[in-house]
Amino acid sequence: MIPYGKQEINQADIDAVLDVLKSAFLTQGPKVPVFEQKVAYHVGAKHALAVNSATSALHIACSALGLGPGDWLWTTPITFVASSNCGLYCGAKVDFVDIDPRTYNLCPKALEAKLQSAELENALPKVLVAVHLAGQPCDMEAIFKLSKRYNFHVIEDASHAIGGLYQNEFIGSGRYSDITVFSFHPVKIITTAEGGMALTNDDELASRMNLLRSHGITRDENLMTHEADGPWYYQQVELGYNYRMTELQAALGVSQMDRLDSFVARRHELAERYGELLKELPVTTPWQHPDSYSGLHLYVIRLRLDVINKTHRDVFEALRAQGIGVNLHYIPVHTQPYYQKMGFQPEAFPEAMQYYREAISLPMFHGLTDHEQDQVVLALREALGGTDQ
Numbered sequence: 322m323i324p325y326g327k328q329e330i331n332q333a334d335i336d337a338v339l340d341v342l343k344s345a346f347l348t349q350g351p352k353v354p355v356f357e358q359k360v361a362y363h364v365g366a367k368h369a370l371a372v373n374s375a376t377s378a379l380h381i382a383c384s385a386l387g388l389g390p391g392d393w394l395w396t397t398p399i400t401f402v403a404s405s406n407c408g409l410y411c412g413a414k415v416d417f418v419d420i421d422p423r424t425y426n427l428c429p430k431a432l433e434a435k436l437q438s439a440e441l442e443n444a445l446p447k448v449l450v451a452v453h454l455a456g457q458p459c460d461m462e463a464i465f466k467l468s469k470r471y472n473f474h475v476i477e478d479a480s481h482a483i484g485g486l487y488q489n490e491f492i493g494s495g496r497y498s499d500i501t502v503f504s505f506h507p508v509k510i511i512t513t514a515e516g517g518m519a520l521t522n523d524d525e526l527a528s529r530m531n532l533l534r535s536h537g538i539t540r541d542e543n544l545m546t547h548e549a550d551g552p553w554y555y556q557q558v559e560l561g562y563n564y565r566m567t568e569l570q571a572a573l574g575v576s577q578m579d580r581l582d583s584f585v586a587r588r589h590e591l592a593e594r595y596g597e598l599l600k601e602l603p604v605t606t607p608w609q610h611p612d613s614y615s616g617l618h619l620y621v622i623r624l625r626l627d628v629i630n631k632t633h634r635d636v637f638e639a640l641r642a643q644g645i646g647v648n649l650h651y652i653p654v655h656t657q658p659y660y661q662k663m664g665f666q667p668e669a670f671p672e673a674m675q676y677y678r679e680a681i682s683l684p685m686f687h688g689l690t691d692h693e694q695d696q697v698v699l700a701l702r703e704a705l706g707g708t709d710q
């Protein structure tokens with residue numbers, strides 16, 4: 322089976338992890354800050370906080386921004402459930418904004434319309450999670466302007482997007498958001514097995530997220546309610562969690578960061594090649610906004626079902642039967658049973674639903690060979706069968 326995504330581990334990665342195993346610290350040692358500084362420096366952010374997953378990063382990001390009961394978090398329905406679950410963890414209510422049919426990201430026009438009506442109902446969001454689907458950044462400038470006009474915070478869920486650029490700056494620079502989150506799950510662009518990171522330029526937010534990732538405990542006297550009782554002393558000043566990253570993960574992350582640019586460059590080569598190979602087929606290849614250089618975590622095609630004599634499911638199953646590990650990113654979150662109980666109407670977000678009826682993620686990862694890519698395209702050509710054109 323050719324998977325849709327896969328990590329790349331080399332000898333340097335293995336050596337880096339083994340070195341930690343032989344060292345004094347398996348967790349809470351020197352590697353985590355090294356990894357944080359490396360990522361922060363690379364993307365141009367002031368602070369970076371490594372945690373055990375992007376899900377944890379989203380949770381402490383929402384919490385640090387003060388999201389709580391009675392507040393709203395908005396995001397796109399075309400994302401992994403973690404992008405909206407983080408609002409629920411904080412006791413907030415969640416709602417969605419439909420996608421742009423060209424980028425598949427949250428649509429700023431739909432956002433503006435929804436904000437106008439929410440303002441009348443006194444139900445403006447406190448936090449918007451902008452998800453850079455497949456690695457292509459959202460229209461952050463438009464979202465940022467709306468955030469100033471309607472007074473909400475912006476978190477970039479850049480789980481797909483490390484190494485990408487928006488308006489010639491690395492995603493994570495935080496120019497148009499409060500906090501950016503990366504994921505280092507093995508299918509993502511670089512990996513730490515499990516792992517995530519929250520980046521911000523705001524000292525206060527960084528300090529709060531730092532507390533929240535480790536039980537709300539501090540050893541910094543400036544954050545304590547009174548002077549330390551002695552050198553053993555620490556204080557719990559908030560209710561936090563154990564979301565810490567281990568030294569093993571951080572060492573792997575440091576080593577993987579050395580290859581970030583080449584990982585993303587290879588993804589672009591593969592995307593260009595797909596573009597050529599799929600030109601004659603009845604599929605829509607991913608449109609790339611001129612303002613962006615995508616991290617290209619995913620390569621999503623949409624079937625032109627109007628000219629194909631097969632169903633979406635037929636094509637998907639035929640590809641899987643041929644050993645092509647295609648996938649579908651994502652089932653619209655608001656249609657999940659847990660969200661259905663909140664009363665969302667599936668067709669409330671028609672562009673998202675249309676996308677779901679047509680989308681297929683083709684294999685896209687650094688180690689995919691040209692030969693394997695040719696196999697994918699051949700299998701797709703066969704799966705699509707004859708067309709009406």
Ligand SMILES: *Cc1c(COP(=O)(O)O)cnc(C)c1O
Nearest residue numbers: 374375376401403480504506516
């Ligand atoms: C993978 C992913 C997450 C969650 O990442 P974890 O590190 O597995 O917690 C969140 N949001 C999006 C968009 C993702 O793709």
